[in-house]
Amino acid sequence: MLSLTRTRNQARSNRTLSLGGMDYVEPRKKSNLVVKILMAAALTALCIILLKQSPNFNTPSQFPHHETGVTHVLVTGGAGYIGSHAALRLLHDFYRVTIVDNLSRGNLGAIKVLQQLFPQPGRLQFIHADLGDPKAVHKIFAENAFDAVMHFAAVAYVGESTLDPLKYYHNITSNTLVVLEAMATHGVKTLIYSSTCATYGEPEKTPITEQTPQLPINPYGKAKKMAEDIILDFHKNSDMAVMILRYFNVIGSDPEGRLGEAPRPELREHGRISSACFDAARGIIPGLKVRGTDYKTSDGTCIRDYIDVTDLVGAHVKALEKVKTGHVGIYNVGTGRGRTVKEFVEACKKATGVPIKVDFLPRRPGDYAEVFSDSTKIRNELNWSAKYTNLQESLQIAWRWQKAHLNGYETRQVKS
Ligand SMILES: NC(=O)c1ccc[n+]([C@@H]2O[C@H](COP(=O)([O-])OP(=O)(O)OC[C@H]3O[C@@H](n4cnc5c(N)ncnc54)[C@H](O)[C@@H]3O)[C@@H](O)[C@H]2O)c1
């Protein structure tokens, strides 16, 4: 990366200069010099002893420095569902990771799991801060040497966005602006942005390609579209390397059961279909309500594209590997295959082994019949395609975690 090379060259030329200076020491002052050197050594030793007693000395931080061969990624929203899975994958692939999260929605428990898995110095750092606070964000960029940013932090419930639109424009659009400004000021040139199929609104034609017009119909989709526009405009006049990934419906969790999806209880009512399925299986809610059975689809229920989180974070790593200075890549991230809500419910029943009660109700206003991705572009350009395409298996993995964590991450959580 350009910024990395520059810093290293500067460091090297400084070193040469100071060595050059030593050549000009006059010979008769040498004995004087020896005394001075001894005193300096004694003082240095004293300083080291004093410093060693300060708690931070034993772990000199690697995060403020660029390091050859190490890519340091800032993961915003890394305590959340997708961000924590992305951080796990990045750490596993030997990236250096800094997570910034305000914990307004995410889980400290997820951070603890990651810290336990990667306790070595210079691997993972967690910073508790709000991206809505520009001063805090600039400080974070000033004190750390990031090579790239994966920007996940957001509020992300369509229903909630219609009830509280300002929260969405603030925490999505405005916060993305803050992150971009900090990147510009501090010369961080690589951005992977979490966008969504909600930016397409109700498309006239499916599958959805990246050329499908973006006409979002709710504040969530609009806020994400605006953030995309800001990124694109900024990029035109800079040498940023950008990837915008538009995810479809994300499901599943870490196959090794280390992380899961644990939304706040108060968000249940806005919840996503997989959370509702697990809540129904656990008896927290009486059953599932399927709204609309008269759509023009094979079985009358809506069609969606469910992408497993493991595949999704794989797409992020590919995007990071293939990102190019001065270029923007925009990609749909889905399986390319639509599933009806009935199919989903059947898979959920099989995955949980619970005969979940299902009520079929009239359509809900604002739901579109069919949304699924055309994944040709990402396959051709990033050599990525979904592998976890068995709905039942993805749900089974997530269900295993749910059953083992009935209170989400709560059992591991320490009060802060
Ligand atoms: N889950 C999906 O199906 C889906 C689909 C498409 C796109 N996305 C996008 O993926 C991203 C991650 O979604 P998720 O499902 O993991 O959500 P999540 O709520 O689990 O995670 C979001 C994280 O961001 C943090 N956050 C929010 N506002 C913040 C702020 N102001 N400062 C610091 N941290 C803040 C929250 O605390 C949380 O940990 C979002 O950008 C979302 O729009 C998700």
Ligand SMILES: *[C@@H]1O[C@H](CO)[C@@H](O)[C@H](O)[C@H]1NC(C)=O
């Ligand atoms: C994070 O957001 C909450 C509201 O959700 C706010 O009360 C809190 O002050 C914020 N925390 C930090 C550290 O910014």
Ligand SMILES: *[C@@H]1O[C@H](CO)[C@@H](O)[C@H](O)[C@H]1NC(C)=O
């Ligand atoms: C979103 O923005 C509001 C307004 O600044 C803030 O109070 C809140 O903590 C932010 N985060 C969430 C999750 O609402």
Ligand SMILES: *[C@@H]1O[C@H](CO)[C@@H](O)[C@H](O)[C@H]1NC(C)=O
């Ligand atoms: C594409 O990815 C597969 C593994 O998923 C790999 O075997 C193959 O070599 C890759 N092809 C190219 C052109 O990079």
